[in-house]
Amino acid sequence: MNKSRWTSNRVFKRIWQHKLFYLFMLPGIVWFFLFSYVPLYGVQVAFRDYTFIGGFTGSPWAGFKYFEQFFNYYQSGDIIRNTVIISLMKLLIGFPMPIILALLLNEVRKMKFKKTIQTLSYLPYFVSWIVVVTLMQRLLTPYGGPVNDLLGSFGAESIQFLNNPTWFYQMIVGSDIWKNIGWNSIIFMAAIAGIDQQLYEAAKMDGAGRFKQMWHVTLPGIRNVAIILFILAVGNLMSAGYEQLLLLNGPATASMGSVLDVHAINSGIREGRLSYAAAVGLFQSIIGLILVLTVNRIARKVSDVSLF
Secondary structure (H helix, E strand, O other): OOHHHHHHHHHHHHHHHOHHHHHHHHHHHHHHHHHHHHHHHHHHHHHEOOOOOOHHHHOOEOOOHHHHHHHHOOOHHHHHHHHHHHHHHHHHHHOHHHHHHHHHHHOOOOHHHHHHHHHHHHHHHHOOHHHHHHHHHHHHOOOOOHHHHHHHHOOOOOOOOOOOOOOHHHHHHHHHHHHHHHHHHHHHHHHHHOOOHHHHHHHHHOOOOHHHHHHHHHHHHHHHHHHHHHHHHHOOOOOOOHHHHHHHOOHHHHHHHOOHHHHHHHHHHHOOOHHHHHHHHHHHHHHHHHHHHHHHHHHHHHHOOOOO
C-alpha cells in the first residue's frame, strides 16, 4: 500500500470514528455549499451584457466594461469613502461592545437578573430594520416624540436626530450596536464559560480582585476567539449594511450615507442594471477577501492565531 492511500484510509477512519460530529456539521456544510458556493456561477454576470433571454451563458461578453463604468462614475470615490468610514466606525466602536457586555454579564452573580439582561439584549437582533427604524422615528421625532419631550422638560431645544448630518453617524452606529450587541456577545459568553475555573482560584490565592481576574484571566481566555472574529469582521469592511442605510439615509444625509450596498441595490433592482450591480458586488467581495487574507497573515505573525 502506497503512502497516499494509507493516508486517505487513515483520514476516512478518523472521520468514521467522529461521525456524529461530522453529522452535526453537515447542515452547515450543505447551507454554505448551496447559498455561498453554487451562486458563484452567477459571478460571470459582472462580465457580460446580461439579458434574461440570453441568461448566464448566452449573454454577450462585456469584459471589464461595468467595472470601468463604476470607477468612472463621478460619485464612486464618495461612495467608497462613505462605505469605509461607516464600516470602520462600526468595527472600531461596535466590535468591543459585545466583549464588554460579556465581561459585565460574567461578573453578575444573580442568575435571574443576568438572564433577564441577556434576553433583553438578544431580542433586538430578531427585529427587522424596518421595525427598528420605525421605532426610532416614533421615539426621536421632534414633533411629539418622547425623547424630545424629555429634553424639553429640562429646558433643552428639540433635536432633529434623523435625516440630520450632525447626528447621522451617531444614529447609524448607535442603532447597529443596540441591535447586534446581545447576539454577538453569545460567542464571547461561551468562550468565557470554557475558561478553566482553577485559573480564577489561582488568581484569588495570589490576591487578585475581580478586576484583575478579568484582566489577567478572562480577557486572555477569550483572546483567540476575539482575534478570529475580528479577522472575519474586517472582511465586511466594504459592506456597511444596506438595509440600515437604505432606511436611515435621506436627502439631507445623502452625501454621507451613499454606500456600495445601497448603490448596488438601486442599480440592480430599481434601474435594472444587473451586470453593473454584479460588478459592484464583486468589487466588494474581492476587497473583502484581500482584507481577510492580509489581516489573517498579520494576526498569524503577531499572535500565532489565524483562520488558516
